[in-house]
Amino acid sequence: MRIKLINPNTTQRMTDSMARCAREIAAPGTEIIAVSPTMGPPSIEGYYDEAVASLGLLAEVEAGEKQGIDGYVIACFGDPALYAARELARGPVIGIAEAAMHAASVIAPGFSVVTTLQRTCNMAWHLAERYGMTRFCKNVRATDVAVLELDEPGSAARQTIIDECRRALDEDGSDAIVLGCAGMAEFCREVEQAIGAPVVEGVTAAVKWAEALVALKLNTAKRGDYARPLAKRYDGVLSDFSPR
Amino acid sequence: MRIKLINPNTTQRMTDSMARCAREIAAPGTEIIAVSPTMGPPSIEGYYDEAVASLGLLAEVEAGEKQGIDGYVIACFGDPALYAARELARGPVIGIAEAAMHAASVIAPGFSVVTTLQRTCNMAWHLAERYGMTRFCKNVRATDVAVLELDEPGSAARQTIIDECRRALDEDGSDAIVLGCAGMAEFCREVEQAIGAPVVEGVTAAVKWAEALVALKLNTAKRGDYARPLAKRYDGVLSDFSPR
Amino acid sequence: MRIKLINPNTTQRMTDSMARCAREIAAPGTEIIAVSPTMGPPSIEGYYDEAVASLGLLAEVEAGEKQGIDGYVIACFGDPALYAARELARGPVIGIAEAAMHAASVIAPGFSVVTTLQRTCNMAWHLAERYGMTRFCKNVRATDVAVLELDEPGSAARQTIIDECRRALDEDGSDAIVLGCAGMAEFCREVEQAIGAPVVEGVTAAVKWAEALVALKLNTAKRGDYARPLAKRYDGVLSDFSPR
Amino acid sequence: MRIKLINPNTTQRMTDSMARCAREIAAPGTEIIAVSPTMGPPSIEGYYDEAVASLGLLAEVEAGEKQGIDGYVIACFGDPALYAARELARGPVIGIAEAAMHAASVIAPGFSVVTTLQRTCNMAWHLAERYGMTRFCKNVRATDVAVLELDEPGSAARQTIIDECRRALDEDGSDAIVLGCAGMAEFCREVEQAIGAPVVEGVTAAVKWAEALVALKLNTAKRGDYARPLAKRYDGVLSDFSPR
Amino acid sequence: MRIKLINPNTTQRMTDSMARCAREIAAPGTEIIAVSPTMGPPSIEGYYDEAVASLGLLAEVEAGEKQGIDGYVIACFGDPALYAARELARGPVIGIAEAAMHAASVIAPGFSVVTTLQRTCNMAWHLAERYGMTRFCKNVRATDVAVLELDEPGSAARQTIIDECRRALDEDGSDAIVLGCAGMAEFCREVEQAIGAPVVEGVTAAVKWAEALVALKLNTAKRGDYARPLAKRYDGVLSDFSPR
Amino acid sequence: MRIKLINPNTTQRMTDSMARCAREIAAPGTEIIAVSPTMGPPSIEGYYDEAVASLGLLAEVEAGEKQGIDGYVIACFGDPALYAARELARGPVIGIAEAAMHAASVIAPGFSVVTTLQRTCNMAWHLAERYGMTRFCKNVRATDVAVLELDEPGSAARQTIIDECRRALDEDGSDAIVLGCAGMAEFCREVEQAIGAPVVEGVTAAVKWAEALVALKLNTAKRGDYARPLAKRYDGVLSDFSPR
Known part of the structure; x- marks a missing residue:
């Protein structure tokens, strides 16, 4: 196919x-x-x-x-x-976003979205609503990492994201993370290992x-x-x- | 201004x-x-x-x-x-749509949207949700009139719309009508007089x-x-x- | 008229x-x-x-x-x-309240209501629900200023309100403020200038x-x-x- | 007490x-x-x-x-x-209304309210919302019986109400009835016997x-x-x- | 009976x-x-x-x-x-839970549930939803007291619960408490006296x-x-x- | 795997x-x-x-x-x-049910569930709510076919289901069907061909x-x-x- x-x-x-x-x-x-x-x-x-x-x-x-x-x-x-x-x-x-939220809703009672800029958080909330996923989406968190920084060599972006994911688990009552940017696809497993909870990435x-x-x-x-x-x-x- | x-x-x-x-x-x-x-x-x-x-x-x-x-x-x-x-x-x-729904929600406990094609009805529902107006929007009704038919001379479009507005009042528990197409602006008052209930048109x-x-x-x-x-x-x- | x-x-x-x-x-x-x-x-x-x-x-x-x-x-x-x-x-x-919430919902993705006494906060929430505005209303905040203090000369009320509006912008994810008391009408522009974000006042x-x-x-x-x-x-x- | x-x-x-x-x-x-x-x-x-x-x-x-x-x-x-x-x-x-809706929600998956005038139907819906009962309230039905007709001797009011209750069970997917007027208290059991399903009356x-x-x-x-x-x-x- | x-x-x-x-x-x-x-x-x-x-x-x-x-x-x-x-x-x-939530919703604009283990909090939220009580339920709070500790002589469980109830009143905007475990029935009045607000217990x-x-x-x-x-x-x- | x-x-x-x-x-x-x-x-x-x-x-x-x-x-x-x-x-x-509703929500703006007995309809509604799918689920329809009739040779069950699916498309504003019983898995394609709209079956x-x-x-x-x-x-x- x-x-x-x-x-x-x-x-x-x-x-x-x-x-x-x-x-x-x-x-x-x-x-x-x-x-x-x-x-x-x-x-x-x-x-x-x-x-x-x-x-x-x-x-x-x-x-x-x-x-x-x-x-x-x-x-x-x-x-x-x-x-x-x-x-x-x-x-x-x-x-x-649709695929990631569906997947996260099957494996966890609640998830947090960790995304890039603050101004895109409401967009993620709108999507959660559109797909019926607000009841699973406990929070949407910005990291203030710009999309194109994500794969710059030597960028602190990955660590910033890992730190925010940890805070999400601790503070939001979430049991899983949805990564809120296609640019984060490549380090999904790395984040998962760092935080010890399921991390869902939308591209895959x-x-x-x-x-x-x-x-x-x-x-x-x-x-x-x-x-x-x-x-x-x-x-x-x-x-x-x-x-x- | x-x-x-x-x-x-x-x-x-x-x-x-x-x-x-x-x-x-x-x-x-x-x-x-x-x-x-x-x-x-x-x-x-x-x-x-x-x-x-x-x-x-x-x-x-x-x-x-x-x-x-x-x-x-x-x-x-x-x-x-x-x-x-x-x-x-x-x-x-x-x-x-935003202005019309706001206005209708002030003057009536509930309204129906009367629009053109069936396939645009869900669009109207999405808008009602986006503006918080689902609690006022009792129904969205299609007339299967194409947008560009609306101002064709001699078209039956106006009568079709008036008839649908009447059905809306009778069947939906609505007390006012929102016209769901900018092309209907010019005959708003005509519809209002025909049906004897407030008709809200978005352009004005x-x-x-x-x-x-x-x-x-x-x-x-x-x-x-x-x-x-x-x-x-x-x-x-x-x-x-x-x-x- | x-x-x-x-x-x-x-x-x-x-x-x-x-x-x-x-x-x-x-x-x-x-x-x-x-x-x-x-x-x-x-x-x-x-x-x-x-x-x-x-x-x-x-x-x-x-x-x-x-x-x-x-x-x-x-x-x-x-x-x-x-x-x-x-x-x-x-x-x-x-x-x-209805007019202010409608207006705020058009110019901002979310607003906070800043009102007088704690015991009136739920009343504001009920209104937000009644008008379909809960999706825009991010928070309702009391200042514990009594209504009749608002226009007492020399009262600290205005500063208290300005401070609460600032906290609302910082903590609630709101981009605009709705003033939650008719008695605040006269200093709407003063608050707006102080906080640098739109302030909606209901009387006007x-x-x-x-x-x-x-x-x-x-x-x-x-x-x-x-x-x-x-x-x-x-x-x-x-x-x-x-x-x- | x-x-x-x-x-x-x-x-x-x-x-x-x-x-x-x-x-x-x-x-x-x-x-x-x-x-x-x-x-x-x-x-x-x-x-x-x-x-x-x-x-x-x-x-x-x-x-x-x-x-x-x-x-x-x-x-x-x-x-x-x-x-x-x-x-x-x-x-x-x-x-x-609060007591009747609570009671009905315990004994049935869904109920219909049968009330007097059409213009009070939305009031009943508002109450259902206020008490969290919209998920149980399948419909609110008017009988167009005026409140003071209810206990007029020889009035057809009781039969009208019984007929509407039957329609509610058949058409609304309801399993119980809530009588929507204090004036109906006295014939609650009579209605229940006539329709063969639980009828909840608020005064009692x-x-x-x-x-x-x-x-x-x-x-x-x-x-x-x-x-x-x-x-x-x-x-x-x-x-x-x-x-x- | x-x-x-x-x-x-x-x-x-x-x-x-x-x-x-x-x-x-x-x-x-x-x-x-x-x-x-x-x-x-x-x-x-x-x-x-x-x-x-x-x-x-x-x-x-x-x-x-x-x-x-x-x-x-x-x-x-x-x-x-x-x-x-x-x-x-x-x-x-x-x-x-149903009876306690109904009762609490009649006497207070909002309540918090104080329960045992963190993992049962979502269960309480599901119940609140099922009974239409989410609009009254301001928070569900775990104490990490195991069910069977509750009546162990000399256990610190009661004090832990009283402390959590006080926090609930202060932080959740709640005016009453629902005790979230049948094992707490016996000390309901004790908690109520300690915190000075209504405490609802489900068994009674x-x-x-x-x-x-x-x-x-x-x-x-x-x-x-x-x-x-x-x-x-x-x-x-x-x-x-x-x-x- | x-x-x-x-x-x-x-x-x-x-x-x-x-x-x-x-x-x-x-x-x-x-x-x-x-x-x-x-x-x-x-x-x-x-x-x-x-x-x-x-x-x-x-x-x-x-x-x-x-x-x-x-x-x-x-x-x-x-x-x-x-x-x-x-x-x-x-x-x-x-x-x-979870898998079928997720799938249907991706391919259609709205779906109807066609199931067996009337008494299981509310169960389907509860599931739709639990999965956030009420916004997609336009109706749940019973056929009054018992589960074990479904694969009885010569049973009229299949035709009954096809007829109900057609009514669902015509009357519910749905564009796809979800079959509401595991026993219907084997004739999913047959129904799809008969009605000319996507039919989602949960087992597969x-x-x-x-x-x-x-x-x-x-x-x-x-x-x-x-x-x-x-x-x-x-x-x-x-x-x-x-x-x-």
């Missing part, structure tokens, strides 16, 4: 890192097509970044439909344009969820909201995006 | 009609700048339309900041890109809300989520959208 | 102060009729005060109907007898909301709960209150 | 009927003091009736404190002025709840909201109501 | 202590039959203990039906197997609630979920449990 | 059928150990059945821990004893979810509620169940 993992920001080095994590966890027989758009924000740290990034992301989904993709992973913790992507896709589309979780849904032959429902966009001609420089 | 009313679809005739309604209701001294983008969908009837339309909408907000705009109205019932727009704007930004409501907030000198809070987007360089054809 | 602002407590000096704030913000052409009952509690600091104060308040609404009032503002942060007042009034009736917000609703010709819905009270003869000393 | 049952409307014949029901169910050793105010509405069928009726009700609670009352029942299904009454009373104060339920709380020596908590009203001098004709 | 109080753990000394508390509070004419199963866990401190204890508990309910029992109290704060017990019983079945509360429901002739609804288990033959060593 | 699928009822023919479905969907390298207890109810159709069935189910989980099981599926739509099982297990434990969904969690090395969190039961000696005939 072919799973397309779309990093909606343009930072190829993050895409490469996610692709490595995805391929490591994928079942034999699963092909991971990992892409990022060539246009848009290099990192997504707010609603405006997210809105602009949606364009490139949706172009990749539409392209995927022609590539015979079986399922999609949206690899940014804000799960941008998730519903719009579902309108385009025949197969399942899953966000990494979403790949396995997508594989499961494809194996179950569960495609996106096309009766209602997620039906194909109505065919119409878009105007001006966006006419290439017209749904057909 | 200068209020910018942004119709996020590209259909100028809808923009003109909204502008008329807005100017009629505006206080003396309020200048209404009504625009629609030159790029993007001619009507917004789903999540994908909405995501693509956000680009032109946000460009108009950013332009507005240079035009000395005091407050913004997002004139599509899905209130697209509302939070992103708030990141860009210094003054208040209000969506027409949002203009008055925006005026009120500007008069109160209440600008968008810039401490947290709605702070200006972090300055960064976007890639490729979207580099013009880079937040500075 | 004629807006009647009813201070449900009997302290004329508070009524005068609110009237000043209301007139300053009102549009040209809006006449503010500011009254307080001659009977009842001089300040409202609990459920019992509120229940007794409702009588004078409702008498003023009923009188207003004969005065050709277009809209009403209930100027006590508990929004006492709001639904009963709506049964009496033809035009819109808005509470100051409600005046503008009422003006907006009147301009929109949105009257109280009379089909259901807010229909005129059934005509009946009340007994004993309350017979003058009989609905006709 | 002495339980004071306060019918907040002035219709003595309803008070007498409730007194009979209360005395029949009361334990030996429980004295029922049943009163109704001499001033105010003869029936309570809306928010305005309720607000005005609160005055006489609260006077009876205050009088009760001097009579050595151990617990109070507020005998109108809207549970008017419940929190204000708790401020005045040392012992427990329970509303008949509240008397037993009050007895239980008094026996448990559980008085109203006086630390927070329910502390005695602050002593202050009320103005004008309401000065007799001043809390001391 | 005959009330059967079932302690679902096997520790007879706890059963005896509860029986004393129950008999002291019971009305003249109420016979308390207090039992504990001869099989199962000696204390219930988690979901597994609870699941296994349910067997003996249900056997006692089934036996009770042959003994002519009028109402049942499940005397463990987790209210184990409450719905299953209601399927078996004709009369009302009430859990001690449930006995009075059960008496009230029996007096009201309110039996378990048998239309829906709580209908007798369908007759079927269970297999193997559990065949004695087959519902008939 | 070794996944243990536990059918908590004793009907081997259902276990065999589920095992077939599970093995068909399982990845190469996944061993399915499908068992049912030798003691307890042959079908689970209520709370009492469920409580008694928990004993055999938990014995199978405990046995599994000695068999080196990597993950567990509880194969009854009530997800009985799920939390207790998590206390016993090192690896993940997932219920079939849970097997894939369990595989995913095991692959992700996500074990049950052992810090809080799901820690191993405290070691203690159970009494009487249940002493074999004592946690060690």
Whole structure:
């Protein structure tokens, strides 16, 4: 099966890192097509970044439909344009926050999300609400680490994150951690070992969820909201995006 | 004061009609700048339309900041890109669904939304939840009228809407109606007279809300989520959208 | 248009102060009729005060109907007898907590209410729930300032309130403040300047909301709960209150 | 022990009927003091009736404190002025809707409220929310029987109510009925026999709840909201109501 | 009337202590039959203990039906197997957490639960949700006292509990305490005197609630979920449990 | 990896059928150990059945821990004893209702559950609440087909279910169906083809979810509620169940 993992920001080095994590966890027989758009924000740290990034992301989904993709992973913790992507896709589309929260809710009575900037905390709360996960999500904690610092060599980012995860377990009544940024995928196991409690990371979780849904032959429902966009001609420089 | 009313679809005739309604209701001294983008969908009837339309909408907000705009109205019932727009704007930004639901909740114990296509009903429910209005919103009803049919001469659309409003009052335990599409602004009073109960229309409501907030000198809070987007360089054809 | 602002407590000096704030913000052409009952509690600091104060308040609404009032503002942060007042009034009736919370929810992702006595905090929470605003209301904070201390010359009340507002921003994850007492109207801008974040005050917000609703010709819905009270003869000393 | 049952409307014949029901169910050793105010509405069928009726009700609670009352029942299904009454009373104060909903939630997974006029349905929903009972309350149904018709000889009211209770069981997924008006107390068993499912009536339920709380020596908590009203001098004709 | 109080753990000394508390509070004419199963866990401190204890508990309910029992109290704060017990019983079945939370919600705007082990806190939250009491339950606090320590002579357990109750009042915005373990029944009044606020204990509360429901002739609804288990033959060593 | 699928009822023919479905969907390298207890109810159709069935189910989980099981599926739509099982297990434990609802929430904006008996509908609602899925679950519909009828040759059960699924799509605003009984696993695809919308079945969904969690090395969190039961000696005939 072919799973397309779309990093909606343009930072190829993050895409490469996610692709490595995805391929490591994928079942034999699963092909991971990992892409990022060539246009848009290099990192997504707010609603405006997210809105602009949606364009490139949706172009990749539409392209995927022609590539015979079986399922999609949206690899940014804000799960941008998730519903719009579902309108385009025949197969399942899953966000990494969605997959991570589902997984955490199965293995623990409560979890904390540990994320990057303070201004993205409400975005995580909105997602928890959208997926019905507020009853499991005990807290969302910012570390004030910028997304692109995460994989800078010699950065203190990892230790900062580990420290915040420990505080989450001690203070929030949580029993597991959800890492709130796709850029944290590569050091998930390292954090888990440091804190001695389950750490859920969305990229890998979403790949396995997508594989499961494809194996179950569960495609996106096309009766209602997620039906194909109505065919119409878009105007001006966006006419290439017209749904057909 | 200068209020910018942004119709996020590209259909100028809808923009003109909204502008008329807005100017009629505006206080003396309020200048209404009504625009629609030159790029993007001619009507917004789903999540994908909405995501693509956000680009032109946000460009108009950013332009507005240079035009000395005091407050913004997002004139599509899905209130697209509302939070992103708030990141860009210094003054208040209000969506027409938000304004209409607030107004209806003050004058009635419960309201029904009467909108266009079935596939947009969940969008209205999401908005009701986002604004805390689910306790007032008794039902969302589709009429299966397409957005662009609304002002076609000789169309049966108006009668269809009036009939659905009557059913809403009879069956939903609602005491007022919220019209769920910016394209319905012009016949709001006609519907009200036909059904004998308050009918709230978002374009006019949002203009008055925006005026009120500007008069109160209440600008968008810039401490947290709605702070200006972090300055960064976007890639490729979207580099013009880079937040500075 | 004629807006009647009813201070449900009997302290004329508070009524005068609110009237000043209301007139300053009102549009040209809006006449503010500011009254307080001659009977009842001089300040409202609990459920019992509120229940007794409702009588004078409702008498003023009923009188207003004969005065050709277009809209009403209930100027006590508990929004006492709001639904009963709506049964009496033809035009819109808005509470100051309701207006302030609506306004704050448009300009900020979350707000804190800063009020007077501890025992009124739950009242504010109930109002937040009633208006659907719990998702925006991050905290309600008491200052243990009594209502009538607020405008005593030389009182430390203002500084106490400013300090509590600062703590709210720092500790509650709020980006804006709602002042939780009509008596705080006069120093709203002073607090805003001191803390550097939007401060919403209900008297002025409600005046503008009422003006907006009147301009929109949105009257109280009379089909259901807010229909005129059934005509009946009340007994004993309350017979003058009989609905006709 | 002495339980004071306060019918907040002035219709003595309803008070007498409730007194009979209360005395029949009361334990030996429980004295029922049943009163109704001499001033105010003869029936309570809306928010305005309720607000005005609160005055006489609260006077009876205050009088009760001097009579050595151990617990109070507020005998109108809207549970008017419940929190204000708790401020005045040392012992427990329970509303008949509160007691009936608690009882019904213990014996059935879900109940329907069958009440009088349509316009009081939302009041019942508000009460269900206030007591946390929305998860049990499957529906609130009006019969369009006026309160004072209930005990008119030869009235069709009883049959109308029985028919509505049957529909509730069939259509709402409810397994029990809560009668939504104090005036229905006398024919509770008759309805139960007719429909073959538990019927909970608030006057009797509240008397037993009050007895239980008094026996448990559980008085109203006086630390927070329910502390005695602050002593202050009320103005004008309401000065007799001043809390001391 | 005959009330059967079932302690679902096997520790007879706890059963005896509860029986004393129950008999002291019971009305003249109420016979308390207090039992504990001869099989199962000696204390219930988690979901597994609870699941296994349910067997003996249900056997006692089934036996009770042959003994002519009028109402049942499940005397463990987790209210184990409450719905299953209601399927078996004709009369009302009430859990001690249910009764305590109901009682606390009548006398106080908010309460805290003070319980034994940390791992049982979520169980208490689940119960609060199930009974609609989350709006009253401000916090659940563990003392890390094991159930069986509670009545060990010379144990520091009581003081630990009193200290935690004081913290709850100071820090949680609660006005009353619910003791979260049946083993705390005997020192309820002692705690109340020490902290000066109402303390609700479930065994006694449930006995009075059960008496009230029996007096009201309110039996378990048998239309829906709580209908007798369908007759079927269970297999193997559990065949004695087959519902008939 | 070794996944243990536990059918908590004793009907081997259902276990065999589920095992077939599970093995068909399982990845190469996944061993399915499908068992049912030798003691307890042959079908689970209520709370009492469920409580008694928990004993055999938990014995199978405990046995599994000695068999080196990597993950567990509880194969009854009530997800009985799920939390207790998590206390016993090192690896993940997932219920079939939990897995099915998660899957359905990813591919559709809303789903209906179609189940067997009316009396189990509330159980499904409780599960939806427990998993945060009420916002997706539009309705739960009974077919009044008994569990053991489902695989009787020549039974009308399948057609009844297909008809109810169609009604669900038409009347509930749902876009997908969740089959609410493990016994329906074998005809999931048949129903899907008949109705033309996604049909989610829990046994297969849970097997894939369990595989995913095991692959992700996500074990049950052992810090809080799901820690191993405290070691203690159970009494009487249940002493074999004592946690060690």
